[in-house]
Amino acid sequence: MHETYVIAVVDDDEAIRASLSSLLRACGYEVLSYAGPAQYLESEGPAQTHCLISDIQMPGMSGLQMHAQLRASGWCRPVIFVSAHQRDLPCAKSHAAGVIACLHKPFAADELLDCVAVAMREAGIS
Incomplete structure (x- = not known):
């Protein structure tokens, strides 16, 4: 990697945030961690984020x-959603x-990292 890519993690579960942040940092990414959407939206995070x-x-x-709020403001970075609730996952729309x-939580680290690699390619970053 020639530069550090920034991944924002937004999750109200502190253990999940810490675990994802640790994994991503170990892979060379800079990580911004937020306990919820309001905290993320009110920060400089959206402007710094390569992947959410x-x-x-x-x-x-x-x-x-x-x-939806980010997209309405013109923000267009790749997003990976995670959920413990199977019914949330049909977000193909x-x-x-x-x-x-x-x-779906729990997911394998490799599965997440594969998605991050796709996100970076789609953003024209990798």
Whole structure:
């Protein structure tokens, strides 16, 4: 890697955020970690993010609502959604809006990293 790529992780579960952040840092990515959509949207994170990994169900605003708000503002980075709820995963309608994958928790590290690689290629980064 010639430069450090920034991946934002938005999840209300602290253990999941820490685990994903650790994995991604070990792979050479810079990671921005947020406990929820409001924290992410109010930060400089969206401007710095190359790829967003977000839970779908969170208190207040959902990951899908956050994504819709980002897209409405012109933000167009690749997104990987994760969810512990199988019923959340049929988000294929969102694929046209930059959603690379919807992964069911728990998922394998390699599965996530494969999705990140696809996200980087789609963003023209890799």
